Amino acid sequence: MTTKANFPVTAGSIVVPYGHVIGNEKWRGSEIAQRLQGKIRLIFEDGLGLVDFHLSNRTCILFISEADLVAGDEFKRRLVRFRNASSLRGIVIVERSQISDQYFLAVQKLVVLELGMVLLPVANQGEASQLITQLVREQSKDHNSNPFIRKQCSQLAEPSVFRTVQQIPGVGKTKALLLLQRFGSIHRLCNASVKELELVVGQTAAPQIYSFLCS
16 A cells, blocks of 8 residues: 555554554555454544554554555655654564565665664565554553463464564574564564673674664
């Protein structure tokens, strides 16, 4: 899906009911919305501007589709406008396919190095919906007080999360498995320090992983 240039930024926080996600009306009927239905409580609203999904009052998702990447630079202007105007924690999910793979390095440089935002690559909208589901559940429950909940939630989206972590530079199947065993989720991995990463993957890979996720 492409984003119209005249969409307002809508940079302020929005009140998201506990355990819900507020989705941009443009996603109604899409594959990602259909896959979210039944897993989380999804509410559609107009007027979300550049944001695709609000996960909480302070965290939102900006989804960059394969079509967005191929269409040109409009998605870049959208991300820059959001970053310049918003106080929200924006997580960028990028649809990295065989067609869009040639654009990924440029997107990574923009999102991570220039804008300082979290970038999560997925293969398709199905994987994106699984990541969103996990992120919502992480924010809705106290994982530190209940390790059984943490284990259950991380397993629900494990295939897509595992593939996503594997796509981080310097991470293969073994390191991806070790990282997920240690941190349990994308959210916790993105908030890990270099020292914490070093304990899992060593001094060589840790800075590279940290720079990709957290710069």
